[in-house]
Amino acid sequence: MNEPADTLAQLENASKRYGPVLALDSVDLQVRRGEVLALLGPNGAGKTTAIGLLLGLLRPDSGSALLFGQAPQALAARRRLGAMLQTGGVPDTLAAGELLALFRSYYPRPLTIADSVAMSGIGELLQVRYGRLSGGQQRRVQFALAICGRPDILFLDEPTTGLDPAARETLWKTIRQLAAGGCAVVLTTHYLEEAEALADRVSVLARGRIVASGSVAQIRARVSQRRVRCVSRLSAEIIADWPEVRSVTRDGERMEIVTDAAEAVVRQLLFEDSGLSELEVRRAGLAEAFVEITREAA
Amino acid sequence: MNTLLENHTLEGGSEASTLLSSYLLEARFEFLRVLRTPAFAVPTLLFPPLFYLLFGLLLNRNSANASHYLFATYSVFGVMAPALFGFGVGIAIERERGWLSLKNVAPMPPGAYLLAKMAMAGLFALIIYLVLATMAFALGGVRLDAWQWLLLGVITFSGVLPFCALGLMIGSRANASGAPALVNLIYLPMAFLSGLWMPLNLLPDIIGRMAPLWPAYHLSQLALATIGRGDGSSVLPHVAALMAFTVVCFAIARRWLARAA
Numbered sequence: 001m002n003e004p005a006d007t008l009a010q011l012e013n014a015s016k017r018y019g020p021v022l023a024l025d026s027v028d029l030q031v032r033r034g035e036v037l038a039l040l041g042p043n044g045a046g047k048t049t050a051i052g053l054l055l056g057l058l059r060p061d062s063g064s065a066l067l068f069g070q071a072p073q074a075l076a077a078r079r080r081l082g083a084m085l086q087t088g089g090v091p092d093t094l095a096a097g098e099l100l101a102l103f104r105s106y107y108p109r110p111l112t113i114a115d116s117v118a119m120s121g122i123g124e125l126l127q128v129r130y131g132r133l134s135g136g137q138q139r140r141v142q143f144a145l146a147i148c149g150r151p152d153i154l155f156l157d158e159p160t161t162g163l164d165p166a167a168r169e170t171l172w173k174t175i176r177q178l179a180a181g182g183c184a185v186v187l188t189t190h191y192l193e194e195a196e197a198l199a200d201r202v203s204v205l206a207r208g209r210i211v212a213s214g215s216v217a218q219i220r221a222r223v224s225q226r227r228v229r230c231v232s233r234l235s236a237e238i239i240a241d242w243p244e245v246r247s248v249t250r251d252g253e254r255m256e257i258v259t260d261a262a263e264a265v266v267r268q269l270l271f272e273d274s275g276l277s278e279l280e281v282r283r284a285g286l287a288e289a290f291v292e293i294t295r296e297a298a
Numbered sequence: 299m300n301t302l303l304e305n306h307t308l309e310g311g312s313e314a315s316t317l318l319s320s321y322l323l324e325a326r327f328e329f330l331r332v333l334r335t336p337a338f339a340v341p342t343l344l345f346p347p348l349f350y351l352l353f354g355l356l357l358n359r360n361s362a363n364a365s366h367y368l369f370a371t372y373s374v375f376g377v378m379a380p381a382l383f384g385f386g387v388g389i390a391i392e393r394e395r396g397w398l399s400l401k402n403v404a405p406m407p408p409g410a411y412l413l414a415k416m417a418m419a420g421l422f423a424l425i426i427y428l429v430l431a432t433m434a435f436a437l438g439g440v441r442l443d444a445w446q447w448l449l450l451g452v453i454t455f456s457g458v459l460p461f462c463a464l465g466l467m468i469g470s471r472a473n474a475s476g477a478p479a480l481v482n483l484i485y486l487p488m489a490f491l492s493g494l495w496m497p498l499n500l501l502p503d504i505i506g507r508m509a510p511l512w513p514a515y516h517l518s519q520l521a522l523a524t525i526g527r528g529d530g531s532s533v534l535p536h537v538a539a540l541m542a543f544t545v546v547c548f549a550i551a552r553r554w555l556a557r558a559a
Contacts, residue, residue: 055403078405085403089396093334094327102327105320106405129334149404 006033008153008184009054009072014063015208016049023049025208026063031153036175036185038199040219045205047188048086051155054186055083067153079108082151084159088142092131096122096141099130100148107149119177120144121170135162143171147178154178156187160194172197192283195219226262229280230255232273242268254278320407324414332418338383342422346376347429353495355437365438369430370521371494373454374514376426378489381419381458382481385465388415390477393469412466419458427454442525449524453517460513460540463547470554488512513543 009031016024024046031037031054039047052058053065056072067077090099100117104110117123120143125133130141139162146154156175160168175198179185189195195202195216202219204212212219225246232255236248244261259265262281269276333339350372358364392398401411431447434440442450465481472480489495491505492514498506509515516536522528 057399057403075405075408078403081403083400083403085396085400087396087399089392089394089398089400091331091392091397093331098327098330102320102323103404105316105323106407108316145400145404 007031008033009067009186010065011050011053011060012064012066014050014053014060014065016046016053016058017061022208024053024060027205027208027210029054029203029210031184031186033152033184034179034182035200036179036187036198038195038202038216039186039188039205040190040195040202041188041205046208047205048157049208050205051083051157051186051188055081055155079106079149080152081155082146082149082153083155084139084142084146084157086157088138090130090138090142090145093129095127095129096133096144097126099141100126100144103145104148109150111148111150116144116148119147119170119174121167136164136167139163140167140171143174147174151183153184153186156185158188158190160189160191168194224260225258225283226260227282228257228259228262228265228269229278229282230269230276231278232269232276234269234273234276239269317407321410321413324406324410325417328414328418329421332380332384332422338387342379342383343426343429345379346372346426347433349375349495350430350433351437355433362439365434366440366525366527367497367522369434369438369440370450370525370527371518373427373430373450374457374492374518374521375489375494376430377423377454377457377517378461378485378514380422380426381461382465382468382485383478384415384419384422385462386468386472386481387465387474387477389466389469390472391474394474412462416458416462419462420455423454423458424451427451440525446524446526450521453520453524457517457520457540460517460544460547463544463551464513466551467547467554470551488514491515492518494518510539513540516540516543 007030011027011029014024014027014029015022027046027050029050039050041047049058053060054067054072056065056067056078059065065072067074068080070077072078094102097113100113100122104113104116110116111119117126120140122137122140122144125137125141128137130138133141139159143156143159146156154175160171163171172194175185175187179200185198187194187198199216202212202214202216203210204219231253233253234255236250236255239245239255239257240248242265244259244264246258246260248258249256257265266279266281269279350368354365354368354372358368389398398411427450431450464484468477468480468484492509492512493501493506494514498509516539519528519536520533520540523533
């Protein structure tokens with residue numbers, strides 16, 4: 001469906017080693033115009049390293065990283081990209097509006113201030129110094145800095161960590177709007193619902209390798225585990241012996257059961273303990289599920 | 299990191315105005331950032347004039363020698379802090395916190411970052427010099443020709459360069475928590491060993507013989523020669539020493555920064 005010319009950024013057989021740790025192991029990755037690609041994986045899986053290579057902050061030990069067909073360090077390439085790093089490092093002493101003015105000046109045809117502000121929801125923060133903002137507000141300012149240059153490709157390393165739901169909704173809306181306008185978006189996240197809400201394509205990293213890649217639906221199908229939480233008088237040892245139960249942990253009277261067959265486990269729980277309360281069923285976090293997948297693969 | 303020190307040629311005039319506004323904003327915000335950090339700005343601006351008031355004027359009342367000598371050397375002392383702290387501590391913090399990474403990912407014009415910090419250091423050094431000059435004239439009976447006042451201003455403004463380079467070297471290696479201690483460890487002893495607080499001939503001989511190792515000594519010799527209090531020898535070796543020191547520190551910092559990338 002996509003022409004090769006639509007590939008804006010790519011890793012080709014890229015490896016990166018930190019001392020004895022192989023952070024990235026022969027990874028191939030393409031980012032195409034107008035798509036939202038979610039990079040998922042547990043901490044230490046290599047997400048930030050992969051982004052660091054594409055941004056030119058790191059150089060691969062072998063293989064290659066290309067941005068718009070050239071080295072990511074090239075000024076011409078950087079003029080077309082926006083990024084929100086995990087460690088923002090923004091100086092506390094400058095006001096949000098000053099930071100925005102500075103970053104807009106770096107780009108040849110930036111968004112207007114009004115657009116940058118509206119798209120990141122920082123209207124009421126412009127006069128406030130960065131150090132006095134809450135964590136979520138700081139993330140929004142970093143997002144504004146990432147999009148103000150009207151990028152063709154946008155890298156977001158865990159963009160919504162610490163955001164309240166309304167601010168997250170604003171960011172999601174802007175990300176969809178940018179992608180619809182042809183901007184490629186690469187985002188890393190711990191949140192399955194974020195990937196579900198935004199991503200056209202998901203790549204899962206674990207231990208430096210891509211272990212799964214595909215549409216959200218395809219990836220979801222591989223995540224079968226769920227967590228059942230409840231307050232129950234049943235003993236953890238007995239439940240652990242049930243079929244389909246992977247693990248049980250008890251914290252006081254609360255219990256958490258990890259299972260591949262939540263429905264069967266819940267049915268059994270209710271059957272055996274009529275006094276059971278505060279029942280809750282959740283899909284296991286993607287990150288944890290993929291730790292499991294790689295453990296099985298190893 | 300790697301783009302920080304690379305040279306860059308302009309591609310077409312249409313970009314020149316964008317570029318200029320980047321440089322200006324960078325410098326303006328660097329200055330604001332420092333002013334809004336009172337823990338840095340206040341001692342940097344206050345200490346040289348206070349020391350001069352105390353040691354140059356009050357404790358050495360009626361000594362024209364002291365008020366002249368210390369005017370020149372405290373001007374050099376005023377050069378050191380903004381350059382060493384602005385670069386050494388500032389860059390260490392911004393490198394460690396990731397601000398430098400973010401700016402290197404964004405198409406910040408190469409050089410804007412360093413130029414802004416140099417301009418800030420030069421401006422602070424100049425402000426300190428103006429305060430000291432006012433005190434020296436009004437309270438210390440220091441009378442100089444116009445060209446001497448002017449040349450001393452030029453020396454303090456451009457004298458930040460070797461200390462910027464030294465600070466850059468520290469900032470490209472030291473971590474954010476260690477950098478202030480390291481800078482203090484260099485700053486205060488070097489000021490003393492270079493004879494900025496009292497003339498070298500009042501200090502043990504060994505200190506005087508080691509003094510040519512320190513850039514602050516060479517800069518103070520230029521300042522003293524300007525007001526006619528030098529040792530009468532040529533100033534050229536001092537200029538050469540300062541330039542060599544700057545180039546070497548800059549080259550080392552460039553290597554270290556490139557390796558960090």
